[in-house]
Amino acid sequence: MxxxxxxxxxxxxxxxxxxxxxxxxxxxxxxxxxxxxxxxxxxxxxMNIPNDVEQYVQLGLNPVAAWRRHVGVTQTVLADKVGVTQAAIARIEAGPTGAGRDDTLTRIAKALGAPLAHINPPAKTSAQRMRKAIDNSTNAKTGRLLQSASSSR
Structure with missing residues (x-):
């Protein structure tokens, strides 16, 4: 040290x-x-991860899906609690751990009573940091970039 x-x-x-x-x-x-x-x-x-959540994650489920199943809510119910569409929840659950906007993942963790570090662990590689930067620059409901890549047209 x-x-x-x-x-x-x-x-x-x-x-x-x-x-x-x-x-x-x-x-x-x-x-x-x-x-x-x-x-x-x-x-x-x-982090105090319930056994069933650990088992779901070990089977390959995204932690958001694992916690959602543990809590017993549908994607639609979770989406309503978080303020996004059901399709946005489905995209997050289909992606790698930590996929999605930081603010959305924070609201999901809170709604599910899950540790944020389990839902949205810190990016460790440059590729993960790049993916997170892209995720954070998109609209949570539409998935579209908040700013265009080029301002000159």
Missing amino acids: ADSSEFEAQGFITPDGTEMVIVRRKDWDAVCSLAESAVAKIEEEA
């Missing part, structure tokens, strides 16, 4: 009295990595 004495930092106070710190990029990346690891460990320890 990295010791704080290993990091190089410079501090200063802005004219409005805000204390600021400047660190090297590699030190910032190391701190972020440590923080992500700590959060993941805490979330993993906090």
